[in-house]
Structures are given as C-alpha cells and as structure tokens.
Amino acid sequence: MIGIDFSGRKKLYEIGTLREVCFQCSVCALHCVVQNVEGYDIRNTFVYDVFGSDDPDHHRALWTCSGCHKCHEVCPQDVNPARVIDDLREQSFKNGCAPSYVYDLARLVIRTGMAFPVTRRTLKEREKMGLQPIETAAAGEIRQIAGITGLLDKIEAAQEKDKSEDRGQGEKQDD
Amino acid sequence: MTDIKIPEKRYAFFLGCLIPARFPRFEYLARVLFPKLGVELVDIEGFSCCPDPVRFKGADQLTWIVLAARNLALAQQAGLPIITICPTCAMTLMTANHELQRNPDLLRKVNGVLEKTGRHLDGPVEVKHFMKALYEDLGTHRLRDAVERPLSFLHIAYHGGCHENNPVDIVQFDNPFNPRKSGELLEALGAHPVDYLEIGCCGSPLSLDGKMSDSHKIMKSKTEDMVHHGAGAMAVGCASCFQQFEIGQTMAIRGGIMGAGIPVFHFLELMGLAMGLSLEETGLGGHKIKNGKAWEGVVSLD
Structure with a gap:
C-alpha cells in the first residue's frame, strides 16, 4: 500500500492544479521517461512520488520531466501531471530551490534572447555555409518584459538566497 | 537538381535556438530545400527563443507565455503563418495560441505586458513544425516528385x-x-x-x-x-x-x-x-x- 504525505498534497491543492480524481492506476508510468530513473517501479511511480512529496520544491526528479505530456494523454481520469509539474517547478524556482542550470537558462534568455550560448565555432561554421550571424536584437525587449512579469526579481531573490546560504555555510565552517 | 520554384506557400521562418546555435547545418538544409518545394521561408527580425516549454516554462509561466505571444505577434504583423524546424518550438507557440484563445483574461494580461514594449497580439497565428507542414501543406506527393x-x-x-x-x-x-x-x-x-x-x-x-x-x-x-x-x-x-x-x-x-x-x-x-x-x-x-x-x-x- 502506498501512503501519501498530506503536507505535500496540501501544497498542491494550494497551487490549485492537483485533481482529487487520481486513483493511482499507474498508467501514466508506461510512457514516462523519468520513470526510468533509479528507484521508481510500477507501484511507486514518478507521478505519485511528486504528488505525494512532502517537499516538492526539492524533489530529486522534479526538473527531469521532458514535458512530453504522454501521462496526460493516457490518463483515464484526465489528470494532467505535466501541468502539476509546471506549477510545482514554478514554486520551486520562486523559492530559490530549482537547480542552478534553470536560473542560468533564464538569465541567458534574458541576456541574449536565446536558450543556447553561441560559440565562436558555430559562428565560423555559419559563415562558411553563408548563413547570417545570429542576431540578439530582441534581448533589450525581453529584459523589459522579464522586469514587468517579475522574473528578474525572482532570479535576484534566488541569487540573494544562495549568497546568504553560502555565508551561513562559511560561518558554520568558521565555528 | 530540382529547380527553385515560384513560391506557392510563404511562412515566417522560426529557427529557435538549438539549431542555429549548435546545428546550423539543419538551418542551411531547410533554407536550400524548401524553396525547391515551392516554399518561401521569410526571416522575421526580432524572433527570440520560443521559449523552452520545459525548463523556462517551469521557471515562470507568465514570462513564458508573454515571450511566446511576442513571437506570434511578430509573425502576425508580417501576415504570415509560422514554420519551425524544431517541434518543441512549434509546441510552445501552439500551446500559447491555445491557452490565449480559450482564456481571454490571460490574453488581456499578456497584451498588457506586450503593449508596454509596443506590441500587440490579436488572436491566434497558424503554427506548424516542418514535418506537419510537409505533410499537410505540401503533401507527400510533392516531396516524392522532388526526389532525385x-x-x-x-x-x-x-x-x-x-x-x-x-x-x-x-x-x-x-x-x-x-x-x-x-x-x-x-x-x-x-x-x-x-x-x-x-x-x-x-x-x-x-x-x-x-x-x-x-x-x-x-x-x-x-x-x-x-x-x-x-x-x-x-x-x-x-x-x-x-x-x-x-x-x-x-x-x-x-x-x-x-x-x-x-x-x-x-x-x-x-x-x-x-x-x-x-x-x-x-x-x-x-x-x-x-x-x-x-x-x-x-x-x-x-
């Protein structure tokens, strides 16, 4: 029998996307790539593990999901786990608990308008093929948008949290 | 080699990030091959990251949909449907279309942000990834005819x-x-x-x-x-x-x-x-x- 930790479940209700109707049939696990991460089996699926987590902000595989939505397609109860995961990720990001590569990605998109860094090698390759250099004209506008939506503040708050945690660690070591 | 045809279909060409930054060869191939099938790929100044519907969306859903709507607005301004060579970019843009169409309050909110940057999105914009465009807009016969x-x-x-x-x-x-x-x-x-x-x-x-x-x-x-x-x-x-x-x-x-x-x-x-x-x-x-x-x-x- 699988137990559910209700404190985590309460958090999900607060966000508002968890549907009561999930009856743990495990069908979502059939096509789930995260399911292959060590430790999950058909009676303890990734989706239950997230739904029942007492600390979803730090869940070990929260950011591994590829968002393929197959869990949603096959769900007989029309629960949308991908949507729940999006909402939980947003909370985890806001609380400064997302992996550092996610903050780096957000910063990169704001700074350059692109989600991948452009290397000198790529630029050379592009030139050889007669392709235009990559323009980053949108970056100023994206920064403005991220300021209005509050994303910049979230990134800054996470950075501050990181710094104060580092200081805390340092003080502990000094003791 | 098949000659370049008079374009019968025009699209706003959405490159995304991974292809121009890591696999420019795929961009090159699209630019060479689609005109041979009677398709004109139009570059739109100012397109940005779609943005990524997995990690960036998880970071902040409002910024994600505003940036997607910004890309849609640029194509709308040019009066063109969008073709992407990345299925994930198409998924982001299609999802944004879908959510904004069924939620007028969200569309108003998104436009509220966009308008501060001088842009506006007026309803959905047609978006297809290149496989869907090949199949639905050109048809397998067109591809078969171009095979040498x-x-x-x-x-x-x-x-x-x-x-x-x-x-x-x-x-x-x-x-x-x-x-x-x-x-x-x-x-x-x-x-x-x-x-x-x-x-x-x-x-x-x-x-x-x-x-x-x-x-x-x-x-x-x-x-x-x-x-x-x-x-x-x-x-x-x-x-x-x-x-x-x-x-x-x-x-x-x-x-x-x-x-x-x-x-x-x-x-x-x-x-x-x-x-x-x-x-x-x-x-x-x-x-x-x-x-x-x-x-x-x-x-x-x-």
Whole structure:
C-alpha cells in the first residue's frame, strides 16, 4: 500500500492544479521517461512520488520531466501531471530551490534572447555555409518584459538566497 | 537538381535556438530545400527563443507565455503563418495560441505586458513544425516528385520525440502512440520505415539533469528495439533528439554500455540526400556513428 504525505498534497491543492480524481492506476508510468530513473517501479511511480512529496520544491526528479505530456494523454481520469509539474517547478524556482542550470537558462534568455550560448565555432561554421550571424536584437525587449512579469526579481531573490546560504555555510565552517 | 520554384506557400521562418546555435547545418538544409518545394521561408527580425516549454516554462509561466505571444505577434504583423524546424518550438507557440484563445483574461494580461514594449497580439497565428507542414501543406506527393535519388537502401526507424505529436489536442498532427505520417514522409523519400515498439522520449532530459547512466539505458533499449525490428538506421525530426542519439550513443559506446550503435539522421539530411545534394553539402561527413549497410548505402550515393 502506498501512503501519501498530506503536507505535500496540501501544497498542491494550494497551487490549485492537483485533481482529487487520481486513483493511482499507474498508467501514466508506461510512457514516462523519468520513470526510468533509479528507484521508481510500477507501484511507486514518478507521478505519485511528486504528488505525494512532502517537499516538492526539492524533489530529486522534479526538473527531469521532458514535458512530453504522454501521462496526460493516457490518463483515464484526465489528470494532467505535466501541468502539476509546471506549477510545482514554478514554486520551486520562486523559492530559490530549482537547480542552478534553470536560473542560468533564464538569465541567458534574458541576456541574449536565446536558450543556447553561441560559440565562436558555430559562428565560423555559419559563415562558411553563408548563413547570417545570429542576431540578439530582441534581448533589450525581453529584459523589459522579464522586469514587468517579475522574473528578474525572482532570479535576484534566488541569487540573494544562495549568497546568504553560502555565508551561513562559511560561518558554520568558521565555528 | 530540382529547380527553385515560384513560391506557392510563404511562412515566417522560426529557427529557435538549438539549431542555429549548435546545428546550423539543419538551418542551411531547410533554407536550400524548401524553396525547391515551392516554399518561401521569410526571416522575421526580432524572433527570440520560443521559449523552452520545459525548463523556462517551469521557471515562470507568465514570462513564458508573454515571450511566446511576442513571437506570434511578430509573425502576425508580417501576415504570415509560422514554420519551425524544431517541434518543441512549434509546441510552445501552439500551446500559447491555445491557452490565449480559450482564456481571454490571460490574453488581456499578456497584451498588457506586450503593449508596454509596443506590441500587440490579436488572436491566434497558424503554427506548424516542418514535418506537419510537409505533410499537410505540401503533401507527400510533392516531396516524392522532388526526389532525385530514392533512399531505397534505407530500412529506417523514425523517432518522433516528445513534442512532434504531443499534446495531441494542441499539436493535432499524428497519433503519438502509433504514428504513421512520419513513415509516409520517409516513404516519399524512397526509404522503408520500420515499425518498432518503443515510442517514448529519447532520454535527453535525463542527460541535461546529469543522470547520464539512466539516459544511456533508455537510448540503448530504444536503439536495440529498432535493430530488432529490422532497422539499420534511425531518423529524427528534433535536433535535441539528434544530439542525444548522435553524441549520447558515442559516449555510451566509449563507456562500454552500448555496442556499435546505429547511424542517426535528421529528416532534413535525408531530404537533402534524396533531393540530390552531395554528402558534403548535407553535412554527413561530420557524423560520428557511421556503420552498417545504411551508412554504406549513403556513402555510395556520391
């Protein structure tokens, strides 16, 4: 029998996307790539593990999901786990608990308008093929948008949290 | 070589990030091949990252949909439907269309932000990834007519990736659990599509999250299944899947997790080969997994 930790479940209700109707049939696990991460089996699926987590902000595989939505397609109860995961990720990001590569990605998109860094090698390759250099004209506008939506503040708050945690660690070591 | 035709269809050409930054060859191929099929790809100044519907969306959903709406607004201003060469970009833009259409309050909120930057989105914009555009707007017959060298030596498994068909009600292309249209497009190039059982993700999100051995396990079981069903090579329509299979297989082989691996081709590379481009122009020289009859067949084309 699988137990559910209700404190985590309460958090999900607060966000508002968890549907009561999930009856743990495990069908979502059939096509789930995260399911292959060590430790999950058909009676303890990734989706239950997230739904029942007492600390979803730090869940070990929260950011591994590829968002393929197959869990949603096959769900007989029309629960949308991908949507729940999006909402939980947003909370985890806001609380400064997302992996550092996610903050780096957000910063990169704001700074350059692109989600991948452009290397000198790529630029050379592009030139050889007669392709235009990559323009980053949108970056100023994206920064403005991220300021209005509050994303910049979230990134800054996470950075501050990181710094104060580092200081805390340092003080502990000094003791 | 097929002559460039008078364009019958015009699209705003959405490149995304991964292809121009890591795989510019696929961009090059699209720019060379689509005009031969009567398609004009129009560059739109100011397109940005779609943005990524997995990690960036998880970071902040409002910024995600505003940036997607900004890209849609740019195409709308140009009066053109969007074609992407990345299925994931198409999924982001289609999802944004869908959400904004069914939620007028959200559209107002998004426009409230956009208007501060001098932009506005007025209703949905047609968006298709290149496989959907090839199938629905051009048709397999158009592709078949443009083939100069049928790839009849290729018994090939197609890996659709996460977002070519999902979410079904938004992307509206093919059945993700039993896709047929990608196979028909491969047949149009003269190749023989091979059915296989595995339909899930390539494992690239596991690699990105640092879970390399799990990622390699997924890739191994997938490619073994393809070989078991008679495939000598595999094709993908997603550059991220290409990266996972091409670089991931190389790493897994080096680490002793996999045997020889199988050659992986992007659909645009196969189009290039079939439509008469040289191996060099198609960029196949740079591939890492070069083995078996499939690769011998490809090399013998030049």
